[in-house]
Amino acid sequence: MPQEHTANEVAHAAAVRSMFSGIAPRYDLLNHLLSGNIDKRWRRRVKTHLAAILSDPNAIVLDVACGTGDLSIELQLAAKARVVGTDFCRPMLTRARAKADALSIAIPYVEADAMQLSFPDETFDAATIAFGLRNLANFGEGLLELRRILKPGGTLVVLEFSSPSIPGFRSLFNFYFARVLPRIGGLVSGSRGAYEYLPDSVSKFPDQERLAEMIRSAGFDDVGYQDLTGGVAAIHSGTRT
Numbered sequence: 001m002p003q004e005h006t007a008n009e010v011a012h013a014a015a016v017r018s019m020f021s022g023i024a025p026r027y028d029l030l031n032h033l034l035s036g037n038i039d040k041r042w043r044r045r046v047k048t049h050l051a052a053i054l055s056d057p058n059a060i061v062l063d064v065a066c067g068t069g070d071l072s073i074e075l076q077l078a079a080k081a082r083v084v085g086t087d088f089c090r091p092m093l094t095r096a097r098a099k100a101d102a103l104s105i106a107i108p109y110v111e112a113d114a115m116q117l118s119f120p121d122e123t124f125d126a127a128t129i130a131f132g133l134r135n136l137a138n139f140g141e142g143l144l145e146l147r148r149i150l151k152p153g154g155t156l157v158v159l160e161f162s163s164p165s166i167p168g169f170r171s172l173f174n175f176y177f178a179r180v181l182p183r184i185g186g187l188v189s190g191s192r193g194a195y196e197y198l199p200d201s202v203s204k205f206p207d208q209e210r211l212a213e214m215i216r217s218a219g220f221d222d223v224g225y226q227d228l229t230g231g232v233a234a235i236h237s238g239t240r241t
């Protein structure tokens, strides 16, 4: 059932889409540069959470807010299940398609808003969202929409920046994220705003426990999480009730 969105939510989505359109050409380079390539390892960890589903030739997996396709490609490599990617930013999807084509991997990439996905109820065996949930105008409604397109018993996996738990490390990470990253990101992408938005959006995103609670409230069981790199990021998972 389509949800009503407030004027603020519509404006937020338009600003996010335009921001990602602007940085799409440099998005991959900056991701790997700014994370020291750790982001690749984090996406591979998502794959281990879905090993059973990915080995099932009858299963279908949706990667939401797929961006330039790194997670969907990682999931589809050697999988028997079918993987579909979706994002609302066309320049990001164009890159995803080119990367999948270059590897001769067939992944349908569908342009759609994560808050109002263009798929029927109960279509997918698993849904992933990597560094996407934080960008949505309403996290709770985004989770409900992910639940809607999952089959009962389907698996949700969320990869997102989180809250480092070790105090000294947290200060160091916050300094890097708030002071160093926007300068490098701004220089390489030409959009300092996008790389100021990144630490800002991470600071407003729920920490591990609160996100787990939100996922439960959205209608998922067996909710758990795993910290990555001392809690810089976390993988949350749950089963659709």
Ligand SMILES: C[S@@+](CC[C@H](N)C(=O)[O-])C[C@H]1O[C@@H](n2cnc3c(N)ncnc32)[C@H](O)[C@@H]1O
Pocket: 013, 016, 017, 020, 064, 065, 066, 067, 068, 069, 070, 071, 086, 087, 088, 089, 092, 112, 113, 114, 115, 129, 130, 131, 132, 135, 136, 137
């Ligand atoms: C930080 S990127 C992450 C891309 C990819 N998942 C990855 O792991 O690199 C965030 C992506 O979320 C997409 N996005 C943000 N809000 C969205 C929405 N409401 N609907 C669909 N995609 C959205 C952006 O277009 C962008 O491609």
